[in-house]
Amino acid sequence: MPCVIQYGDMNFREILHTTVQHVKAAFGRDGLLFVFFLVVSVIFWFMLTVNDEAVKEFHIGVEVTDVPEGITLINEPPKQISVMVRDRGTSFLKYVFKSDPVISLNFEDFQKTNNLFSVSRNELLTYIRNTVGANASIISINPDSIRATYTTLPPRKVKLIVNTDVTPSNECVLSGRIKSSVDSVWVYSMSPLAADFDRVETQLVYASGLKDTAVYKTHVKPIAGMRFVPSDVEITVPVEPLIRKQSSVPLVVDNLPENVNLITFPSTININYLIPMSMYKRVFANIKAHVDYNMLVDANTTEKLPVMVFPVPELVRDLSFSPDSVEYLIETR
Numbered sequence: 001m002p003c004v005i006q007y008g009d010m011n012f013r014e015i016l017h018t019t020v021q022h023v024k025a026a027f028g029r030d031g032l033l034f035v036f037f038l039v040v041s042v043i044f045w046f047m048l049t050v051n052d053e054a055v056k057e058f059h060i061g062v063e064v065t066d067v068p069e070g071i072t073l074i075n076e077p078p079k080q081i082s083v084m085v086r087d088r089g090t091s092f093l094k095y096v097f098k099s100d101p102v103i104s105l106n107f108e109d110f111q112k113t114n115n116l117f118s119v120s121r122n123e124l125l126t127y128i129r130n131t132v133g134a135n136a137s138i139i140s141i142n143p144d145s146i147r148a149t150y151t152t153l154p155p156r157k158v159k160l161i162v163n164t165d166v167t168p169s170n171e172c173v174l175s176g177r178i179k180s181s182v183d184s185v186w187v188y189s190m191s192p193l194a195a196d197f198d199r200v201e202t203q204l205v206y207a208s209g210l211k212d213t214a215v216y217k218t219h220v221k222p223i224a225g226m227r228f229v230p231s232d233v234e235i236t237v238p239v240e241p242l243i244r245k246q247s248s249v250p251l252v253v254d255n256l257p258e259n260v261n262l263i264t265f266p267s268t269i270n271i272n273y274l275i276p277m278s279m280y281k282r283v284f285a286n287i288k289a290h291v292d293y294n295m296l297v298d299a300n301t302t303e304k305l306p307v308m309v310f311p312v313p314e315l316v317r318d319l320s321f322s323p324d325s326v327e328y329l330i331e332t333r
Contacts, residue, residue, distance in 0.1 A: 053086060053087065053088055054086070054087070054088070055084060055085070055086045055139065056084075056085055056087075057082060057083070057084050057085075058082070058083045058084075058085060058100070058101070058132065059080045059081070059082055059083075059100050060080060060081045060083055060100060060101050060102065060103055060128065060131060061079065061080050061100055061101065061102035061103070062077055062078055062079060062080060062081055062102070062103055062105065062146070063102060063103075063104050063105070064077055064104075064105050064106075064107055064117070065104050065105065065106055065107065066106050066107050066108060067107045068107065068108070070152055071107070071150050071151070071152055072150060072151055072152075072155070072188045072227065073117065073148050073149070073150045073227070074148070074149045074150060074151055074188060074189075074190060074225065074226070074227045075148050075149055075227070076148065077105075077117070077146045077148050078143060078146065080100070081103075081124070081128070081141055081142065081143065082141070082142045083128055083132065083138060083140070083141050083142075084138070084139040084140045084141075085132050085136045085137065085138055085139065086136065086137040086139055087132070087133065087135060087136040087137065088135075101131045101132075103127040103128070103131060105119060105127070105146070110123070110146075115149055115150050115151060115152075115190060116147070116148075116149060116150075117146075117147070117148045117149070117150055118145070118146065118147050118148075119145060119146040119147075120145055121141075121144045121145045124141065124144065124145060124146065125138060125141070128141060149190060149225075151188050151189060151190050151227075153188070153189060153190075153191075153192065155186040155187055155188045155229070156186070156187050156189075156193055156197070157184050157185070157186055157187075158184060158185065158187055158197065158198050158199050158200055159183065159184055159198060159199040159200075160180055160182060160183055160184055160185050160199070160200060160201070160202065160220065160233065161199055161200070161201040161202070162178055162179070162180050162201070162202055162205075162235055163201045163202045163203065163204050163205065163221070164178055164204070164205045164206075164235065164237070165204060165205070165206045165207075166178070166205065166206070166207045166208070166210060166214075166237050167207075167208045167209070167210070168209070168210045168211070168239050169209045169210060169211050171211070171241060171242055172210060172211050172212075172239050172240060172241050172242060173239070173240060173242055173274075173276055173315060173317060174237065174238065174239060175238045175239060175240035175276045175278065175279075175315070176238040177238075178235065178236070178237050178238070179235070179236050179238075180202065180233050180234070180235055180236075181233050181234040181235075181236075182230060182233055185200060185220060185228045185229060185230060185231075185233075186228070186229040187200065187226055187227075187228060188226065188227040188228075188229070189225060189226045189227075190225040190226075191225065200220055200221065200223070200228065201220075201221050202218050202219065202220055202221060202233060202235065203218045203219050203220075203221050205218050205235050205237075207237065210237065210239045211239065211241070212239055213236065213237065213238050213239050213240075214236075214237045214239065215234055215235070215236050215237075216234070216235045216237070217232060217233075217234055217235075218232070218233060218234075218235055219231055219232055219233075220232075220233065240276040240277050240278055241276075241277050242274040242275065242276060242277070242317060243274065243275065243276075243277050243280060244272065244273070244274055244275075245272075245273060245274075245275050245280060246270065246271070246272050247270075247271055247284075247287075248268045248269070248270055248271075249268060249269055249271055249287055249288055249289050249309070250267065250268055250288060250289070251264050251266070251267050251268060251269055251288075251289045251290070251291060251307070251326065252288050252289065252290050252291075253290075253291055253292075253293055254290050254291070254292045254293065254294075255292055255293045255294045256293045257293070258333075259332060259333050260293070260330060260331070260332060260333065261330070261331040261332075261333060262291075262293060262328055262329070262330055262331075263328065263329045263330075263331065264291060264305070264326045264327070264328050265326060265327045265328065265329070266323070266326065268289075269289035269307055269309065269321050269322070269323070270321060270322050271287065271289070271309060271319060271320070271321040272319070272320050272321070272322075273316045273317065273318060273319040273320070274316070274317040274318045275315065275316055275317075276315055279315065284313055284316070286311055286313070287309065287310075287311070287312065287313070287316075288309070288310070289307050289308070289309050289321065290307070290308045290309070290310065291305040291306070291307060291308070291326060291328070292305070292308075296330075303327075304325040304326060304327055304328075305325060305326055305328055306324065306325050307321065307323065307324050307325055307326060309321050
């Protein structure tokens, strides 16, 4: 069986003593010496290695601070910058147990004319050197500069149109309206908006063969010089399985003269159709079977009258009925 060491709440000295005793018991004096020299070798290797030069990639966060009230950035600056640095291994140790560094850019320090916020490569390098240290060699930065536009115009709230092309599987149906997490968005623009600008739409959401309700994340379709808040939305496509239902509906005679009575055999029709599961207990009172008296006059029909079923609710699928024609008896009043 493998040797399992239980450390519990021991301090470092107790842990070291316990580990040595277990190694000695399991491998003897030779095994203990082997482990000792292995640990010493690893320590020497580590000390030699960290003094060598190494190349490491950093991700440095970027934040824009002190943006004046009434100013809105149209295109957001990058959230982080990738920096490739060459330095001694010991210099990288300070990043092992720390989160990624962040540089803060004061908005007014880099505010330019023509509604532009711009940080050049040299300006960015200064911030990065202060972060990674003066002795480090910066090999590359990406992106190597920051450029964003801003507006001082107030926003306008406009309607959001959901743009989808979705179809359920043959055994399912769209059981309701496709909805967005928001029905409108705020629009910030570099220039005044046209008076009739009152709506924007999402990127196209495409899906087929859906078998259950699905939620998709998508973006508001971009327009140059504009920013939308929110710019990301969730689209919910309600999908339900179809189940088969049977019922009996009355047979109605259309276009019957006042002095005539028409009796059909049978007087009810059995219908069979697919319906969303949530609507199974609903009674569709408007579904009726029909025969048309005018067909007797126009076609001089003497045997049977064909049956028609209508109206058919939008969510009803694959409707069939029986019989498809009926015998009849005409009585004159």
